[in-house]
Structure formats: C-alpha cells, structure tokens
Amino acid sequence: MASHRRPKQPNRTRVTVLTATAAAAVALTSQGANAAPKPSKSEVKAKVDKLYEEAGVATDHYNGAKEKQKKLEKEIGDLQDKVARGQEDLNELRSGLGSLAGQQYRSGGIDPSVQLFLSSDPDSYLDKASTLDSLSAQQLESLKKVQEKQRTLAQERAEASQKLKDLAETRTELGKKKEQSQEKLAEARKLLNTLTAQERAKMAAAEQRASRDAAGRVDLGNAVPASGRAGAALSAAATQIGKPYVSGGSGPNSYDCSGLTQWAYNQAGVSITRTTYTQINEGTEVPRSQLKPGDLVFFNNTAHVGLYAGNNQVLHAPHPGAGVRYESMDTVGPYQTARRI
Numbered sequence: 001m002a003s004h005r006r007p008k009q010p011n012r013t014r015v016t017v018l019t020a021t022a023a024a025a026v027a028l029t030s031q032g033a034n035a036a037p038k039p040s041k042s043e044v045k046a047k048v049d050k051l052y053e054e055a056g057v058a059t060d061h062y063n064g065a066k067e068k069q070k071k072l073e074k075e076i077g078d079l080q081d082k083v084a085r086g087q088e089d090l091n092e093l094r095s096g097l098g099s100l101a102g103q104q105y106r107s108g109g110i111d112p113s114v115q116l117f118l119s120s121d122p123d124s125y126l127d128k129a130s131t132l133d134s135l136s137a138q139q140l141e142s143l144k145k146v147q148e149k150q151r152t153l154a155q156e157r158a159e160a161s162q163k164l165k166d167l168a169e170t171r172t173e174l175g176k177k178k179e180q181s182q183e184k185l186a187e188a189r190k191l192l193n194t195l196t197a198q199e200r201a202k203m204a205a206a207e208q209r210a211s212r213d214a215a216g217r218v219d220l221g222n223a224v225p226a227s228g229r230a231g232a233a234l235s236a237a238a239t240q241i242g243k244p245y246v247s248g249g250s251g252p253n254s255y256d257c258s259g260l261t262q263w264a265y266n267q268a269g270v271s272i273t274r275t276t277y278t279q280i281n282e283g284t285e286v287p288r289s290q291l292k293p294g295d296l297v298f299f300n301n302t303a304h305v306g307l308y309a310g311n312n313q314v315l316h317a318p319h320p321g322a323g324v325r326y327e328s329m330d331t332v333g334p335y336q337t338a339r340r341i
Contacts (some may be wrong), residue, residue: 041199048188052319053333055184057303059247059256062177064275065170072167079160083153090149093142181247185320207322218326221311223293226286226340230294232268233341234307237261237315242323250274255317255324257305261296264307270341276305283341295340299333308338 039047192200225231237260246254251263258276265272272282280302286295295308306316306327313326329335 039194041195041203044191044195045203048191049319051184051188051191053300053303055181055188055247056257056319058177058181058184060258060275060277060303062174062181063248063256063258064278065174065177067274069167069170069174072163072170076160076163076167079156079163083156083160086149086153086156090146090153093146093149185247188320204321218309218313219311220293220309220313220326223310225294226292227294229265229268229270230292230341233261233264233270234294234309234315236267237264237307237324238309240264240324241315242325243317244323245317245320247320249317257317260317260324261305261307265341272341277302279305280337280339283339286338286340288335288338291338292340295338297329297338298336299329300336301334302336304333306332 192203195203225234240251240255240260240263243252244254245256247256248259249255250259255263258274258279261279262272262274273279276298279296280298282296286292291297291308293308293310296305297308297314298305304316306314308329309315309326312329314329314332315324315326316332317324318327318332
C-alpha cells in the first residue's frame with residue numbers, strides 16, 4: 001500500500017533568511033543598475049568652475065552690499081550730527097523768545113504772538129501770529145526762523161529714519177549674499193572631494209604650474225599702456241602675482257577679481273568702485289580690437305574682471321585655489337566688454 005505521508009515543511013527560520021538574502025541581492029542589483037556613474041575629473045572641474053563663477057557673483061553682490069552699508073553708516077552719522085547741531089540752534093532761538101516773553105511779562109504782559117509760540121500747537125503759531133497787529137517785524141523774523149528750523153529738523157530726522165531702515169535691509173541682504181557664496185563654495189568642495197586624493201593633487205599642481213608659468217614665461221608683447229595711470233595700475237597688480245584668491249579679498253594679502261582691480265587702480269591714485277557690476281560703468285567702453293594694457297576686461301556676463309596685460313593676456317585673480325596670475329583671455333571665459341579708466 002502506498003504511503004500518504006505529508007511532505008516535509010521547510011524550516012520557517014530558513015525561509016526567512018533566504019527571503020531576506022534574495023531581497024538584499026535584488027536591492028543591490030537595482031542600486032547597481034540605477035547608480036549614476038562617477039563623474040570624470042574633467043566633468044568635476046567643469047562643475048566646480050561653474051560653482052566658483054556663481055560664488056563669485058554672490059560675493060560681488062555681498063561686496064556691493066558691504067559698500068552700501070559703509071556709505072549709509074557715514075550718511076547716517078553725518079545726518080545725526082546735523083540734527084544735533086540743528087537742535088542746538090533751535091534751542092538757542094527758543095531761548096531768545098523765552099527771554100523776550102520774560103521781559104514782556106515783567107513789563108506788564110506777554111505779547112499774544114509769543115503766547116502763540118509757547119502754546120501746545122507751535123506749528124500753527126505763525127499763521128495766527130501774522131494776523132496780530134502787535135507783532136513787530138523783529139518778532140516776526142524770530143518766529144519765522146524758529147518755524148523754518150523746526151521744519152528742517154523734521155525733514156532731517158525723517159531722512160535719517162529712512163536711511164536707518166535702508167541700513168537694516170542692506171544688512172539682511174549682506175547676510176543672504178554671504179550665505180549664498182558660502183553655499184556655492186561648500187558645494188564645490190564637496191564635488192572636489194568626490195575625486196581621489198591623487199586626482200585632487202594633480203588639479204592643484206596644474207593650478208600651481210599655471211601661476212608659476214604666468215609669473216615668468218608669459219609674452220606680453222610691447223603694447224603701450226592706455227595711459228600713465230593704466231600702466232601704473234597694471235604694474236602694481238603685477239607685484240601681487242602669486243597671492244591667493246579669497247572671496248571678498250581686497251588686498252594686500254589676498255584678492256577676489258574686482259578687489260584686485262580696485263586695489264591696483266588705488267595704487268595708481270585712481271579711485272574706482274568695488275564690484276564688477278559697478279566697475280563695468282567706470283571710464284569709457286573700448287572695443288576688443290583696441291585694447292591696451294591697463295584696460296579693465298570683463299567676462300562671464302559681468303561675473304569676472306581683470307586687467308588687460310597685452311598680447312591677449314589678462315592679469316587677474318581667477319578663483320579659489322588659484323593665485324593672481326596672467327592667463328590667456330581665450331581660457332578665462334566668455335569675453336564681454338572692456339572699459340578704459
């Protein structure tokens with residue numbers, strides 16, 4: 001007679017382990033299939049260069065906000081000094097009218113015009129006082145001076161109040177732009193860290209070679225500078241070759257692009273603004289075909305500026321990780337325009 005025993009059931013623990021192992025294998029296979037390929041060194045460099053450009057734009061706006069803050073702080077200080085002096089003048093005028101009131105009281109009564117001035121609504125006293133026959137020309141003149149001074153002080157206080165509001169907004173903008181710049185630089189560092197130590201070392205060595213070669217082997221031709229001050233600015237910038245790019249740097253130990261150009265022209269006795277998007281309005285525009293050493297040259301949609309050095313070379317502070325150096329204008333980025341200071 002045939003046996004009808006039930007088939008042996010698999011051990012539950014064994015089934016669980018096998019199921020988990022299979023699931024893990026499927027997950028790993030799926031991850032492997034879906035994982036993005038690691039970017040090449042050239043792709044990383046291109047992305048990092050783009051992030052540096054975006055960080056430079058944010059830094060430039062940060063620098064602009066910083067300049068605006070300094071300007072507002074000075075204007076507010078001047079206004080506050082002006083208001084303080086005006087208040088002293090007003091107090092002196094009021095004191096004179098108070099003395100007049102005292103004299104009139106001792107001689108038998110206060111002139112109605114002075115009473116009006118001393119009332120709770122001094123702003124309307126002049127209109128009312130002008131209807132009084134007893135108001136002398138001297139008194140009228142004194143009252144007019146007080147009223148004018150009061151109005152001037154009110155305007156100056158309102159102006160100072162508005163500038164304080166502008167200052168608060170500028171400080172907020174300053175913080176945002178600084179944060180944006182730091183975020184872009186952090187993203188660039190994160191990307192660089194995806195490379196091997198050997199790849200990063202090669203990139204750093206290439207940057208150092210570029211700076212060294214620029215210092216001693218570049219052919220600048222023999223073009224004459226645009227002017228004496230342009231030549232002096234270019235010569236000053238050349239003394240800074242090798243100094244590091246630092247976001248927001250304005251010398252003498254480190255620079256960003258517009259910090260270098262501003263510093264260089266300051267050494268030549270010429271004051272120019274701090275940011276690329278304001279320096280692009282300095283001086284007069286020059287076609288590329290007529291460039292001369294010392295001209296400001298702009299790239300990357302006003303994101304970068306340097307000094308034209310001759311023979312298609314620009315002297316500039318390139319980006320983080322690089323020092324001040326000469327470089328072919330063909331490798332800096334899309335050329336935009338030039339200005340002669």
